[in-house]
Amino acid sequence: xxxxxxxxxxxxxxxxxxxxxxxxxxxxxxxxxxxxxxxxxxxxxxxxxxxxxxxxxxxxxxxxxxxxxxxxxxxxxxxxxxxxxxxxxxxxxxxxxxxxxxxxxxxxxxxxxxxxxxxxxxxxxxxxxxxxxxxxxxxxxxxxxxxxxxxxxxxxxxxxxxxxxxxxxxxxxxxxxxxxxxxxxxxxxxxxxxxxxxxxxxxxxxxxxxxxxxxxxxxxxxxxxxxxxxxxxxxxxxxxxxxxxxxxxxxxxxxxxxxxxxxxxxxxxxxxxxx
Amino acid sequence: xxxxxxxxxxxxxxxxxxxxxxxxxxxxxxxxxxxxxxxxxxxxxxxxxxxxxxxxxxxxxxxxxxxxxxxxxxxxxxxxxxxxxxxxxxxxxxxxxxxxxxxxxxxxxxxxxxxxxxxxxxxxxxxxxxxxxxxxxxxxxxxxxxxxxxxxxxxxxxxxxxxxxxxxxxxxxxxxxxxxxxxxxxxxxxxxxxxxxxxxxxxxxxxxxxxxxxxxxxxxxxxxxxxxxxxxxxxxxxxxxxxxxxxxxxxxxxxxxxxxxxxxxxxxxxxxxxxxxxxxxxxxxxxxxxxxxxxxxxxxxxxxxxxxxxxxxxxxxxxxxxxxxxxxxxxxxxxxxxxxxxxxxxxxxxxxxxxx
Numbered sequence: 001x002x003x004x005x006x007x008x009x010x011x012x013x014x015x016x017x018x019x020x021x022x023x024x025x026x027x028x029x030x031x032x033x034x035x036x037x038x039x040x041x042x043x044x045x046x047x048x049x050x051x052x053x054x055x056x057x058x059x060x061x062x063x064x065x066x067x068x069x070x071x072x073x074x075x076x077x078x079x080x081x082x083x084x085x086x087x088x089x090x091x092x093x094x095x096x097x098x099x100x101x102x103x104x105x106x107x108x109x110x111x112x113x114x115x116x117x118x119x120x121x122x123x124x125x126x127x128x129x130x131x132x133x134x135x136x137x138x139x140x141x142x143x144x145x146x147x148x149x150x151x152x153x154x155x156x157x158x159x160x161x162x163x164x165x166x167x168x169x170x171x172x173x174x175x176x177x178x179x180x181x182x183x184x185x186x187x188x189x190x191x192x193x194x195x196x197x198x199x200x201x202x203x204x205x206x207x208x209x210x211x212x213x214x215x216x217x218x219x220x221x222x223x224x225x226x227x228x229x230x231x232x233x234x235x236x237x238x239x240x241x242x243x244x245x246x247x248x249x250x251x252x253x254x255x256x257x258x259x260x261x262x263x264x265x266x267x268x269x270x271x272x273x274x275x
Numbered sequence: 276x277x278x279x280x281x282x283x284x285x286x287x288x289x290x291x292x293x294x295x296x297x298x299x300x301x302x303x304x305x306x307x308x309x310x311x312x313x314x315x316x317x318x319x320x321x322x323x324x325x326x327x328x329x330x331x332x333x334x335x336x337x338x339x340x341x342x343x344x345x346x347x348x349x350x351x352x353x354x355x356x357x358x359x360x361x362x363x364x365x366x367x368x369x370x371x372x373x374x375x376x377x378x379x380x381x382x383x384x385x386x387x388x389x390x391x392x393x394x395x396x397x398x399x400x401x402x403x404x405x406x407x408x409x410x411x412x413x414x415x416x417x418x419x420x421x422x423x424x425x426x427x428x429x430x431x432x433x434x435x436x437x438x439x440x441x442x443x444x445x446x447x448x449x450x451x452x453x454x455x456x457x458x459x460x461x462x463x464x465x466x467x468x469x470x471x472x473x474x475x476x477x478x479x480x481x482x483x484x485x486x487x488x489x490x491x492x493x494x495x496x497x498x499x500x501x502x503x504x505x506x507x508x509x510x511x512x513x514x515x516x517x518x519x520x521x522x523x524x525x526x527x528x529x530x531x532x533x534x535x536x537x538x539x540x541x542x543x544x545x546x547x548x549x550x551x552x553x554x555x556x557x558x559x560x561x562x563x564x565x566x567x568x569x570x571x572x573x574x575x576x577x578x579x580x581x582x583x584x585x586x587x588x589x590x591x592x593x594x595x596x597x598x599x600x601x602x603x604x605x606x607x608x609x610x611x612x613x614x615x616x617x618x619x620x621x622x623x624x625x626x627x628x629x630x631x
Binding site: 172173178180184 | 318321323349350351352354355356358360362364366375376378379380423424427
């Protein structure tokens with residue numbers, strides 16, 4: 001899946017010139033916006049803006065909700081991936097498409113469908129309200145639901161692909177040694193798909209952290225309860241562009257840091273390989 | 276107290292229908308070509324492939340009986356298996372691999388580790404307890420796999436092509452070790468292999484599997500002496516002809532006449548050992564059969580020559596296709612080449628016949 005780059009790249013490994021050129025254009029395409037961001041950054045007031053209560057609140061809310069959404073995505077997504085990868089049932093293709101739909105939908109549409117099903121007057125939401133006194137819209141729970149809704153497919157699709165690639169003979173061997181299905185999954189399958197699980201969880205977390213459309217549609221935009229970093233950034237752009245820049249910088253720094261630090265872990269992954 | 280298996284498994288394009296039994300202390304080798312159903316047979320005994328019909332009983336307890344809707348899950352069967360490529364878990368040390376089955380059964384970690392080290396000691400690998408499977412040689416990996424399968428103290432041990440993953444040099448050494456280790460296990464042992472040498476070295480009894488059916492079974496001496504199919508004969512490296520005997524002369528299915536000493540009348544098999552076949556030039560004086568005491572002479576054409584050390588196996592075709600084993604010197608002095616016409620001669624007393 002993830003290819004380890006050759007350590008010593010000899011002359012013979014050199015790519016054709018057009019490929020190199022196009023690759024460099026791609027790198028520049030990704031690098032230039034961030035250079036622009038750094039260039040416009042009001043460096044003198046960065047610290048005071050970050051220390052501002054409103055920013056801290058939004059950041060703290062984003063971290064909590066995105067981690068909660070990731071935890072939910074792993075809790076429900078891994079069993080879902082297991083089901084989709086290993087159980088041949090009628091309509092599996094349709095179920096898979098349904099579960100991955102929110103990945104390709106415009107997020108705002110995701111927010112709309114959530115609102116009309118789990119909103120206070122929604123088909124199911126009215127019973128959540130009436131029977132359990134649970135209201136999702138305009139609460140932190142609504143943020144988490146919206147983020148989980150759009151981020152779980154990234155985990156499911158990654159883990160399902162890994163489960164399909166696992167050499168099932170190792171699971172067979174573990175079964176003959178007396179391992180129950182659950183024990184074998186924990187001790188043999190999970191270690192084998194660990195790199196994909198981590199990659200999927202990171203993708204889901206990044207998607208949850210950046211979630212905007214579904215959140216603002218379903219959960220609203222209340223500072224302290226539903227105003228996450230992306231929402232705060234967007235609103236700041238209209239009122240206070242300088243803090244929008246700083247908020248962006250914070251999101252960029254966190255995401256970049258996580259991607260760089262986890263990269264080594266994905267590559268350091270392992271799995272049973274054929275003897 | 277034994278393994279009794281009537282295995283009926285239907286897979287797409289393949290049907291396995293086999294009945295066999297293994298007594299405690301016995302090693303049964305199931306010998307057959309690739310695709311004969313050997314691995315499916317083992318998988319059905321472990322429960323990885325459920326039976327479609329038949330019945331599997333170990334020590335008087337039914338483990339699989341589709342008619343009674345009875346099926347004991349894989350992880351609850353007293354059956355251990357050594358897989359063809361060993362399938363050691365690469366993320367666990369050798370000791371943790373061996374402890375896997377004990378831990379899966381809920382044994383405390385400390386006790387399981389102690390037992391696992393003990394098992395590794397029995398297969399002579401105590402010092403490699405912390406090694407990762409990828410750092411083990413093929414022979415060591417096989418011993419770890421064996422210790423892992425035996426650590427849970429199964430009643431039945433299954434081995435799938437235990438030597439196929441090894442290179443030729445280590446195979447002989449590992450085969451000898453494996454025989455010793457198998458001897459120390461008192462349960463029922465069943466191994467499948469495509470290599471008759473493994474069967475000879477490791478098993479008391481052999482069953483020949485071909486296209487999902489058992490074609491012959493018995494002690495190795497019986498099967499070697501009296502093969503009952505072309506496949507078995509090829510496997511044990513001898514020539515088998517079948518035909519009808521009248522007054523001591525067999526007329527083979529291909530129309531050749533074979534004179535054999537003491538041949539019983541009726542449908543029979545005749546075994547002609549390759550070493551008993553004498554090849555001579557087609558123009559030698561023996562062509563009329565009078566200049567020799569040998570009663571059988573067939574004209575034929577060399578189709579293939581295989582040199583094995585100082586011996587050559589020469590395949591001839593004609594009215595009676597045969598394989599002859601002669602010295603390389605003879606091949607050279609006769610100047611044999613594929614396509615040459617020769618005569619094959621066999622003494623009647625060198626041909627053993629038995630009823631089909």
